[in-house]
Amino acid sequence: MKAAASSGSLLLSALLCASLFSSWFFSTSFAKHVVPGFPSSIVRPEQIQRSRDDWNGLYETKYYTQILDHFNFNPTSYKTFQQRYLINRTYWGGPKHNSPIFVYTGNEGDIEWFAQNTGFMFETAPHFKALLVFIEHRFYGKSIPFGGNKDVAYSNTSTLGYLTSTQALADYATLITDLKKNLSALDSPVVVFGGSYGGMLAAWFRLKYPHIAIGALASSSPILNFDDITSPYSFSNIITRDFKSESENCYKVIRESWQQIEHTAKHQRGLDILRKSFRICKNYIDGDALQGWLRTAFVYTAMTDYPTPSNFLNPLPAYPIKQMCKAIDDPTKGNDTFEKLHGAANVYYNTSGDVSCFDLNDNSDPHGLGGWSWQACTEMVMPMSGDTKESIFPASEYAYANRLAYCKAVYNVEPRPSWITTEFGGHNIETVLKRFGSNVIFFNGLRDPWSGGGVLKNISKSIIAIVAKEGAHHVDLRYSTREDPQWLQDVRKQEVHIISNWISQYYHDLAQAQ
Amino acid sequence: MKAAASSGSLLLSALLCASLFSSWFFSTSFAKHVVPGFPSSIVRPEQIQRSRDDWNGLYETKYYTQILDHFNFNPTSYKTFQQRYLINRTYWGGPKHNSPIFVYTGNEGDIEWFAQNTGFMFETAPHFKALLVFIEHRFYGKSIPFGGNKDVAYSNTSTLGYLTSTQALADYATLITDLKKNLSALDSPVVVFGGSYGGMLAAWFRLKYPHIAIGALASSSPILNFDDITSPYSFSNIITRDFKSESENCYKVIRESWQQIEHTAKHQRGLDILRKSFRICKNYIDGDALQGWLRTAFVYTAMTDYPTPSNFLNPLPAYPIKQMCKAIDDPTKGNDTFEKLHGAANVYYNTSGDVSCFDLNDNSDPHGLGGWSWQACTEMVMPMSGDTKESIFPASEYAYANRLAYCKAVYNVEPRPSWITTEFGGHNIETVLKRFGSNVIFFNGLRDPWSGGGVLKNISKSIIAIVAKEGAHHVDLRYSTREDPQWLQDVRKQEVHIISNWISQYYHDLAQAQ
Secondary structure, X not given: OEOHHHHHOHHHHHHHOHHHHHXXXXXXXXXXXOOOOOHHHHOOOOOOOOOOXXXXXXXXXXXXXXXXXXXXXXXXXXOEEEEEEEEEOOOOOOHHHOOOEEEEEOOOOOHHHHHHOOHHHHHHHHHHOOEEEEEOOOXXXXXXXXXXXXXXXXXXXXXXOOOOHHHHHHHHHHHHHHHHHXXXXXXXXXXXXXXXXXXXXXXXXXXXXXXXXXXXXXXXXXXXXXXXXXXXXXXXXXXXXXXXXHOHHHHHHHHHHHHHHHHHHHOOOHHHHHHHHHOEOOOOOOHHHHHHHHHHHHHHHHHOOOOOOEEOOOEEOOOHHHHHHHHHHOHHHOOOHHHHHHHHHHHHHOOOOOEOOEOOOOOOOOOOOOHHHHHHOOOOOXXXXXXXXXXXXXXXXXXXXXXXXXXXXXXXXXXXXXXXXXXXXXXXXHHHHHOOOOOEEEEEEOOOHHHHXXXXXXXXXXXXXXXXXXXXXXXHHOOOOOOOOHHHHHHHHHHXXXXXXXXXXXXXXXXXXX | OEOHHHHHOHHHHHHHOHHHHHHHHOOOOHHHHOOOOOHHHHOOOOOOEOOEOOOOOOOEEEEEEEEOOOOOOOHHHHOEEEEEEEEEOOOOOXXXXXXXEEEEEOOOOOHHHHHHOOHHHHHHHHHHOOEEEEEOOOOOOOOOOOOOOHHHHOOOHHHHOOOOHHHHHHHHHXXXXXXXXXXXXXXXXXXXXXXXXXXXXXXXXXHHOOOOOOEEEEEOOOOOOOOOOOOOOHHHHHHHHHHHHHOHHHHHHHHHHHHHHHHHHHOOOHHHHHHHHHOEOOOOOOHHHHHHHHHHHHHHHHHOOOOOOEEOOOEEOOOHHHHHHHHHHOHHHOOOHHHHHHHHHHHHHOOOOOEOOEOOOOOOOOOOOOHHHHHHOOOOOOOOOOEOOOOOOOOEOOOHHHHHHHHHHHHOOOOOOOHXXXXXXXXXXXXXXXXXXXXXXXXXXXXXXXXXXXXXXXXXXXXXXXXXXXXXXXXXXXXXXXXXXXXXXXXXXXHHHHHHHHHHHHHHHHHHHO
């Protein structure tokens, strides 16, 4: 028996983390303004899957001397840092055969974590005879500029300023180009892969660096979740739909619970009642924090509503939303809303059943995701915190002013909310890319709340949307299991088929050019 | 009668400019290492063309508050500067009709100068009902960061560091996006135009910002003159070919003259002989400088070997290479090589016949091109200074080490010679763009020495190379004249036709999307 904190309430911690998120996200009106950490912050190493006990031998760890600033030429720009990348040569056919190179464009966290959660690349590498490379995103994991010292790198805006998506893409371009030279593999085609923010980077990389990557598999990449392209209600609407689709009663119970919690928290001994009902450890309780803790469970369960048991923050059963609603609809619980909700929360926080009490005050960040808060305060202004009247969460309006105030207060920085669409586009993407670009797969699972900001329709013959009605957040990139449903097997087959075609076409073009 | 200096030996000055070019370009071995200023530095306002006496009324001058650093978010990046742009609304059909916007992506100099030399845009605007916008490149003309103070902006690497092509492209993206919003013209298609470095920027802009520009006319843009893609001998080879094609004797006389000048300069009273032969003013003479002065004449005459009289640095006759060779082949000059060369130089420096003596020591830079030297020391490492044994210039090898030494000495900066190809590509461009991208016209005239680094073959159905055997440096963008040969008229017609198709297709796609 242990407290949830130790088994990893990372997401909660990412949300609660006092120094980064508290003032805005968790002000008095928490439930209205909560913004989940970026999608992939949910993903965790599945340490014991497919009979593997550890990841030793799956990849070598290397470091690349990377330039700090690709876009300027002042003295600071010439500083360098050590960028980590993981490499697996087991399956590579080598440069003589121009065998392909599969590159994962790292997201906002430790690259080992992403590598370990991208089984698709390991599983398809033998078929493609592919070299596997996983590149860590600057400022995350062990790829910390300013001498590798995170305290320095994260100390102020002068140093944090270099944490941007465009610099990260240029890092990937530079590293891949040099790596190919060093491997004498100039003619090996590169395909980039990524999920969530990493998927956004993969798609953008293909669009901005077509001379380096012949194609991109961008899984669950909400590249349209910027500016006014996607409704700020979309995110919550999908979560609402997810729960409603399981059970109308489940949706109603959750929807009505927020006021009950607020009400109870205000009453004498109300917090004690809540603590008892939800088995909260004795160190900390607060109505807003409890709401945040529950909301986190609902949001991340929707994101990871996978068809097979998974092992993320905490082990989750297959179809966890169904399990949550089962707990809520449990006739033995009568009308005890808190007990029902506790049952639902248990699905997310305590499937194993060995948690004695839940710690609402856990600020740990084992995967180093804190930098996302800076990115959200500069480029990554993704309006997705609105709730309609029908939302499973309390109604609220998205307000950029809140973000601005938070970012000014915490970082003394002003976001550039239009920058991402200026740099990467997004508006009228069908018209723009209909006759421009090629070889991108956008995968989205419609149960994933981020799918609302994804590309859901084919744009051209080779800019393809694969949409899985029952899919969740980058489920396609995960290791396969024997229990995978047919649709998931089909998605992966389709992806392999498309990537095969890219590579064949590349070889054909290469032969013609020579 | 006046000295050449006052009528504008800009190119010479750009080449000689002590603070920027002297130590490397004009060291003891001048003739071996001379590098012409960038292509467009030759182009000058044709102030009296088509009966216009001045440019008043042709455009309004506006300023846009531009961000200093688009790719970082440190405090310096938030600084802004006033970016100049010129706008002409005379022909615009307006936002109601989604009439097009033609944007010139400014090069390394005063934007008025480029606007006045891009008659093609003014002449085609009525047909397209196009709004015309000419955006000045940061650090040039009146678009000077750091308070508009050029002394400050150019004072050291910390300030100059922000003078880069990627920042310039992001400037254009930001300005165009904002301008369209302000004009309520979100659906107006944007086509970008540029010649020389401006053409490179136009092509790259279409490739990097397809969501902002539907197509690009990139005229005489040597985007392949980087890294090892184009032979460093190509530039001189084309000049050699140009002169040889007029007259084998002309080529031989020039080719053999370099040693004679060197030899004479070393002898007693040799400089006096040279001064007299070439009508050099009394203030300055030197064998290397004289060679540089002649080389400049040959290089820039080749670049601007237009089929009609033009008015650049100095007025030039039609087919000026033919005129130069006429002077050299003049049978009345007997065997006097210097007299022949003086006749050739006269074509370039003194067509009007009113120059009494030539000033080798003119450092003026009326169009503010000095910043190119910085760009050539950071990103724009274009290997094009090699001469084979057959070259019209003395044989020499391109050596990156020379560039490096120069840049370290003058700026204390180290170039990143592989950056441009990493960021924008270039290697195997046919294979890369065969199935990626669309709507780019690459115009090249084969008499232009820069055409060796241009795209000379169609890459796809809509990435088109227009190659004019008799064309010179972005001749297509110039104002038309009554004397234009048929091939030039045809080139412009073809360009108009292609751009019309882009716009029609855009309207078609737009209608479908709505």
